[in-house]
Amino acid sequence: MDWGMQNRLSRLIQSDGHCFFLPIDHGYFQGPTRKLEKPGETIKPLIPYVDALFVTRGVLRSCINPRTSPPIILRISGGTSIIGKDLSHEGIITSIQEVLRLSVAAVGMSIFVGSEYEHDSLLNLGKLVDECENYGIPVMAVTAVGKELEKRDARYLGLCCRIAAELGAQVVKTYWCENFEKVVNGCPVPVVMAGGPKCETEREVFEFVYDGMQKGAIGLNLGRNVWQHEHPVAMVKALRTIVHENASVEEANDLFRSLSGE
Ligand code: 5RP
Secondary structure: OOHHHHHHHHHHOOOOOOEEEEEOOOHHHHOOOOOOOOHHHHHOOOHHHOOEEEEOHHHHHHHOOOOOOOOEEEEOEEOOOOOOOOOOOOEEOOOHHHHHHOOOOEEEEEEOOOOOOHHHHHHHHHHHHHHHHHHOOOEEEEEOOOOOHHHOOHHHHHHHHHHHHHOOOOEEEEEOOOOHHHHHHOOOOOEEEEOOOOOOOHHHHHHHHHHHHHOOOOEEEOOHHHHOOOOHHHHHHHHHHHHHHOOOHHHHHHHHHHHHOO
């Protein structure tokens, strides 16, 4: 592997082989998502506990201090909105010059397998990988489900992850699901888990994160279940122990309770 590619990946994936990315990119199609109205303020207390931020160039430039920023995964796909016709109709919205100028550790884009625009999103991924390989920049493919959250099962997510890896993504982001080992075992590159909409209880989050890690995920790209929580710092610290310290659900839950005072 090229030196630059290795160096960038090691900024993201820590020496234990695990990682905790904090996505704050939701506004690129959802607008001012709840608790992310002022992203810079929301994430300030969380930054010390995450390994990277997943963010668009607009929020990066306007809300993140370049002197103290953690490593960045730049969201470079978009062009749709929650009120538009079809969330899957994304294109590449950021040039490679901009990616280099912003000195990011990786880029990320969504693929929409099974949607009307499947073909376009997969070709975009292939082209992006080609371009990024020239500069040693890793690509994280996001297996997006749009509004169809019920699509999150092992057969579908396994298909998406494998296709993303076949097209050259260095890391794949997907959702946790039952039989998650099937998703990971069919994907030859590292898999990170998103959280999806906020869960009812924090214990549910600890349970799926623990299960996914046991089944081979290398970590998280998990946002709303952290920053939409009433106690985001307690959440991020507790989740970090599962990702980086092999903590059990019970241990993470105990830590959460002691930090949040619940
Ligand atoms: C949304 C994304 C997010 O990065 C991803 O869904 C993870 O965030 P969450 O844990 O809130 O689902 O791609 O555009």
